[in-house]
Amino acid sequence: xxxxxxxxxxxxxxxxxxxxxxxxxxxxxxxxxxxxxxxxxxxxxxxxxxxxxxxxxxxxxxxxxxxxxxxxxxxxxxxxxxxxxxxxxxxxxxxxxxxxxxxxxxxxxxxxxxxxxxxxxxxxxxxxxxxxxxxxxxxxxxxxxxxxxxxxxxx
Numbered sequence: 001x002x003x004x005x006x007x008x009x010x011x012x013x014x015x016x017x018x019x020x021x022x023x024x025x026x027x028x029x030x031x032x033x034x035x036x037x038x039x040x041x042x043x044x045x046x047x048x049x050x051x052x053x054x055x056x057x058x059x060x061x062x063x064x065x066x067x068x069x070x071x072x073x074x075x076x077x078x079x080x081x082x083x084x085x086x087x088x089x090x091x092x093x094x095x096x097x098x099x100x101x102x103x104x105x106x107x108x109x110x111x112x113x114x115x116x117x118x119x120x121x122x123x124x125x126x127x128x129x130x131x132x133x134x135x136x137x138x139x140x141x142x143x144x145x146x147x148x149x150x151x152x153x154x155x
């Protein structure tokens with residue numbers, strides 16, 4: 001696995017594991033096997049076990065010890081409500097990043113929204129009095145958006 005792939009996976013692996021657990025509960029080795037089934041063949045089991053400790057500490061999963069036919073009981077991890085919210089946030093962020101990164105590639109797709117995940121996208125509800133004023137905001141990143149708000153108050 002390339003160094004670049006390793007670095008990129010570090011930031012996304014928690015979300016990937018939560019997505020695996022959203023499919024169904026699993027224990028550590030099972031999660032590693034499912035990751036391999038999805039093409040993540042170079043991820044070490046130790047990496048997954050360390051990540052499972054973190055998601056358990058963050059209370060994103062519920063853990064049940066289940067007897068094993070071979071050896072000690074297995075810890076089965078189930079995604080809980082907090083984990084589902086975290087996974088939803090992960091997908092929102094992933095979608096934003098992947099779309100914007102793709103837009104940078106020559107011939108990549110155009111992005112129609114500049115709003116970062118979690119940013120306030122509510123319409124302007126400013127009701128402060130103004131006398132025939134026009135405000136124009138222009139964003140010239142990749143796309144140009146012009147918003148014109150006119151507030152008029154008669155006395």
